[in-house]
Amino acid sequence: LITGKLASVLIPSVGLPTTFAYFGIAFGIILVILSLPFRFPAAGWAPTGWKPAAGSVAAADFTPGEMVKTGTFWGLFLCFLIGSIAGLMAIGISKPAGNEIIKISGETAATLVGVFAIFNALGRPLFGFLTDKITPRNAAILNLVIILIVSLIMIIAREGDTGLYTISFIGFWLCLGGWLAIAPTATATFFGMKNYARNYGVVFCSYGLGAIVGGIISGQAKDVFGTYTVAFYPTAVLAVVGLVLTVALLKTPKKA
Template identity: 45%
Template sequence: MQLFGMSAEKGRWLLIPLSATVLLCLGTVYSWSIFRKPLEKLLNINATESLLPFTVLLVLFAVLMPITGFYINRFGTRVVTAVGGVIMGLGYILSSFNSNLQMLTLTYGVIAGIGVGIAYGVPIAVVAKWFPDKKGIAVGLTVIGFGLSPLITAPLAKSLIDSYGVRQTFVILGLAFTAIILAIATVLKTPPEDWKPAGWNPATSSQSNTSVTSLETLLQTPAFYGLWLCYTIATFSGLAAIGISSPLAQEIIKLDAATAANTVSIFAVFNALGRLFFGWFTDRFSPKSGAIISFVLFLIASLMMLKSGEGTVATYLVAFSLFYFSFGGWLAIAPTTTLILFSSADYAKNYGIVFTAYGAGALGGTLLAGRIRDIFGSYTVFFYPTTALAILGIILAVFMLKRSFSNSNVAQV
């Protein structure tokens, strides 16, 4: 079988950077903190209100993921990716006409959120099916695109806003991302049902003992709820940290806007590294161990930020690097665990259900962070609940992620 003019075993590796590029475009949502201050001034809104479009986008993103999973096989990966890219781009472009918070929430939060939700799962599903022998590392390399996006899009957005204003920036990004996603959508395809890498002989007997194929059985599995709750907690802390990183740096650490934007780019590297590291770690060891390590890092980061203040640049940099690293890790831990624990043939559907945790965490974390800032006048108080949740996450991982998982090495958790 040929792929990109090469054998499928070699050609499939090109699908990883292409899929990661699609996710890089979609991942511009993680640069939202760069837009917040200009929008607060332009629309005369407060911190809670400037987080609202971001929160709504994340919720729509999470809601559409499971729905899209049921239609990928029906309409095809290329069509679903293209439709998602066009809708996302349209949402960005329409956001340039915003005159109030309600309109911005509709165009960016709802329309762009729908587009991201439609397109996001497709590149991951494509790569997962081409790499049944290297689930963790392949998915980890792919989702790097979403996490690494702020490294490119945060300084790009800051430069465009400075040069053209926030409204024109929405237009430029919308047009560029639509064109890129449409181009890549033309080459995204899944392998035939009976395809497998040459020389790969999965341990079918052990896999059959742990695969869950029906939605009803999935929802009756204790490990599913352990995974869902852990993912919610990680998303609650991680997405809130992403949403407040730039304004927090300016208000508490007293960095200027340009430097604060640059730190977001630095953190994006750790977000990407977290996906790669935890994708490998989950494959090599177990989802349970990966979850525990991530929550320990969340705990350390939260305790550090409770001690932060004006001039504590090193504390801020280390703590938020840990937040981004640990949260990025969950974008690899969750899909890889879903692949290992449940039937890979139903991956898009199963991970869509698991991914609803992302929406729950996004809604709770971002709204609470903004509300705390408006009530207490500082984001510092937010790190008390993240400290408590990190401890809860460790407990949940120990006691609920204790089922036996199977991969090529059959790891016990």
Template identity: 45%
Template sequence: MEAEKGRWILILAGLIINIALGAIYAYSIIQIPIKRLFETVYSLKTTATEMQLPFIVFLLMFALMMPLMGKYIEKYGPRKIAILGGIVVGMGWFAASFATSPLSLVILYGVIGGIGVGMVYNCPIVTSGRWFPDKHGLAVGLTLLGFGFSAAITGPLMDFLMVTYGVENSLRILGALYAVMIIVCALVLRFPPAGWTPNRWRPPKVTTKTMTVDFMRNEMVRTRTFYGLWICFTIGTLAGLLAIGVAKPVGLEVAKNIGISEKEISAVLTALVIPFACCNGFGRPLFGWIVDKLKPMRAASISFMLIFLASIAIYLYPASLVFYAIVFAILWLNLGGWLAIAPALTATFFGVRDYARNYGLVFTAYGAGAVIGNLLVGQAKDIFGAYIAAFPYVAVLALLGLLVALVTFKPPKKA
């Protein structure tokens, strides 16, 4: 009974850890102050693409590191890995305060911070799943809510610190804070004893109706379904991560188009990160429900049509704060959606026997989406003078994703 009650503490700990990890989603809040620091203190003229690179590299390192940590979590336990990763996360944010150029920010913040998040990310997820075989989806979903909602908490905090203490001191405070949050909460992470099951719960019986074909990773990569899922996941995360990376800069563009100064609108744009982050958080359970209730193809279709319509709307109405708020809420929602769609479809199409390695490979699409999306929006700003110029390309990619899903989202057959 003690374990039965105590396991809920692990959900809370995992949620708090994910709030610290998900602070990267508030990057657009700190991007502008850091850009000003480089230009005023270090006399560096920076481009939009250069300022997107730390965000890109952070997410890329996260995506590449995450699947590599599975065997170490099993070998050393989630507590030790999460504590070590928490130290690395804190080091990344703290070290960023010493950056004097976009390149040094890429190394100190992007590489170090991204590696740290990749080390920690799976620790609370795997722990929650082991302790809640009876409520696996709910447990993992609640744990991941912290990542999705993080920007709603960390965004206003970052803005306050930047204004009050300046860029360098703020990054040091944030580094120490995130390290403490992760390390303290990691102390309670542990796997259940061998053979433990929740009170009065029995594993469901496997029947011919519930039996699915399990694909090992080397078998999965031989299927067309895998490549279709990888491409669709890339496009879905591309749109969302692009929107997260430039949420505030695009808002400033829209404000400028209607004659509102940065000073007048800055606080409003920072406040809008809160509902955007809530949409990101709610996207996970919402699209998870859609995948469960409808066919996988329909979930992907809904997502891609929303991305298409949102991208066209912001391009056609670049002088409307209402459209800006709606469009970015939709794009943040869809990022959360694909972080539910992709793992669900990985299990549906390829089974659970080799799920950890299978989804680890599928998750590299998240890194690809971060790179392509943020390079696209950075180049749009540098070439056309406006971030909004990237959105017609996003709309075309959404239609491509819809077509790929239509052709490939079918149960694969073993060779």
């Protein structure tokens, strides 16, 4: 909502490389300032009267090496990858898919992308709340079911189906934001807090991989088949695969 509009002003006036340089400097300054109040709490600290929810505390702490040997890790990694592929692909083609498939104007598509971004932000607290309440496993199942439904909607969407397009892309953007809440919580829940920073660093690699694969899927769909509609078949299939993986693998691991 903010950086996109700033970029649209800066790029024509100063060029792409300089725009990135400005953003890098600004983000560096902001992050340093915001990090100054951070302090590590004393070992074992917890808020007065706080009790962890059932199943929210890992039975054992895993190192990254131990973590990657578990089926739980691969279930989480692959499901996060699937959510990232679907979400990041949708972000990349939100506007052109609306123009091509639904035949909405560029101005309308741009406005709707701003709306989608709001739901992407809302996905984080919403799925963070759900992950705490119904466990990471059930939150992942819900997220993947939504991805499956909105993929199928976009497969059948045709010219003039602005409502279907809007609902679908709200779902994609919401679910991508949701995985950025599910994955870190699941990492802590399944593998403990002692090595959390290193463990989540490994899990988060799936997000970067998802950006690459999602871009390839959307680009190839358009180049080979001439339409973005084909891009939603893989996301539907991947959502089903993710549901199977979640049910089979996303459970509390046993430490060897």
